[in-house]
Amino acid sequence: MIVGFENVGLSYDGETEILRDLNFSLGEGEFRFLTGPSGAGKTSLLKLVYLAHRPTRGRVILFGQDATAAEREALPALRRRIGVVFQEFRLLDHLTAFENVALPMKVAGVNQNQYREDVRELLNWVGLGDRMHARPPTLSGGEKQRVALARALVTKPDLILADEPTGNVDPVMGEKIMRLFIELNKLGAAVIVATHDLQLISALGKPTIALENGRLIEETAPAVAGARR
């Protein structure tokens, strides 16, 4: 199992639980959309998965390990297996697209000769081969999002999490970006994409879980004419 939630609850103020009794599992190579109205707790749920928050109750299993019981020192190794695409990109404006994507490898102390080609390939794959040396302030929202996606992939994560990856782009670019996640999933990564874009979800016909009043509802892939499964 890649991710498992067992009766997970999360409270920010120690009183009201904004997430409660969450039970959910994601197996190897599985894909899930995570949806729910604004403020429902999608970002909070993703933060529980990448261990930025600890649940106030219940267990979070990551890569078959009980992350809630794990020693603090064991958490970075688990986190390294996760690629995260944040809602607000979090790119460094003074670095080029290439340097932003390369940064996780550089930070890990890997020699540039070992990742230079991977970074180029990734940027080509997301369609930014010709913008490699551009800095984020000169890129469009969709281009920034694709740089952020390439950066999340450079470490070859087993699990990819994305928070509203199409929030800042037009519908055509939105679908293009979502298809990149689906392609990645076909290559073997488990993927969770949080989005409130129900139209996009129904166009892509992938399994969806929804947050409603702090609880998770498992839904099946919507049956829409022309949807690919």
Ligand SMILES: Nc1ncnc2c1ncn2[C@@H]1O[C@H](COP(=O)(O)OP(=O)(O)OP(=O)(O)O)[C@@H](O)[C@H]1O
């Ligand atoms: N660090 C925090 N401290 C206190 N409350 C928080 C914190 N982060 C989120 N919340 C609250 O928890 C609730 C869920 O927020 P969250 O950002 O997880 O929702 P979301 O579904 O991702 O929303 P959106 O779609 O608008 O991004 C909101 O009521 C929010 O105000």
